[in-house]
Amino acid sequence: GRPSVRDAIATWARDNRVALRTHVVTDVEALLSARSSGESVVPATIALISGTGSIAWGRDATGREARAGGWGSLLGDEGSGYALVVSALRAITRAADEAVPLPAYAASLLEELGVVDLPELPAKLARMSRHEIARLATPLCTRFAENEVAVLLDDVAVQLARLVICVARKLQLSEDDYELVLGGGVLNGVLSLQQQLLVQLAAADLRPHSTRCLTDVAGEAARLAVTLAGMNP
Incomplete structure (x- = not known):
């Protein structure tokens, strides 16, 4: 994903307090982690x-x-x-x-x-x-x-x-x-x-x-989020 797009999404997530920490990845990066x-x-x-x-x-x-x-x-x-x-x-x-x-x-x-x-x-x-x-x-x-x-x-x-x-x-x-x-x-x-x-x-x-x-990209993204948070999947 383009840095400008990632930055915009991360800013939106931070401003709307979606989570304590945010890490924006593309769908292909989520698959790569699976x-x-x-x-x-x-x-x-x-x-x-x-x-x-x-x-x-x-x-x-x-x-x-x-x-x-x-x-x-x-x-x-x-x-x-x-x-x-x-x-x-x-x-x-x-x-x-x-x-x-x-x-x-x-x-x-x-x-x-x-x-x-x-x-x-x-x-x-x-x-x-x-x-x-x-x-x-x-x-x-x-x-x-x-x-x-x-x-x-x-x-x-x-x-x-x-x-x-x-x-x-x-x-x-x-x-x-x-x-x-x-x-x-x-x-x-x-x-x-x-x-x-x-x-x-x-x-x-x-x-x-x-x-x-893999069809469940959202599920892979959730598992990646757990990993990035330093937790066991």
Whole structure:
């Protein structure tokens, strides 16, 4: 998270006496703190989120951290749910321009958006938040197995793998050196994407030692708060 945003949230929490002490972290940092129990855990963890945005963040045994992605939609949130839906909609508009059949998912996706006539699409999207658009990614992927969606998912898997690979290389990790923690609606909601992601990482000789999906980010944040307060979880 940007320091200016963290400072603003911390100031609000302090002014409103939310707690005696405050420590502002991002959702990916909360996931990064969610280590597996047991003594066999590998020393490094990489957290990967694909939801409204996309980001990978890693920490090794020495406490060194590295990140990749998280630049926002203007600079690139490739691999995010938002980017996936926008790519699907662009495929629809390209097909309309070229007067070829629309992708098989077009009717359902436009119905989800409440768009009856395609020319209404730009105005509809302008009234929606990035989060609202990103929420369409999971139903898009789970309802359709056509080639059009498969191609979109292939690209998402490549982009997400790139983020993990960037972090792993910055931390000088090798295959089986790290645990991969997955978060966000897209990664948690689409099993085939998880599988494709692991295929991409294996092709780069950077398959993780283990992989976990975490949906309770709020719970992980609470456990992190307990840890930061110097208490036993």
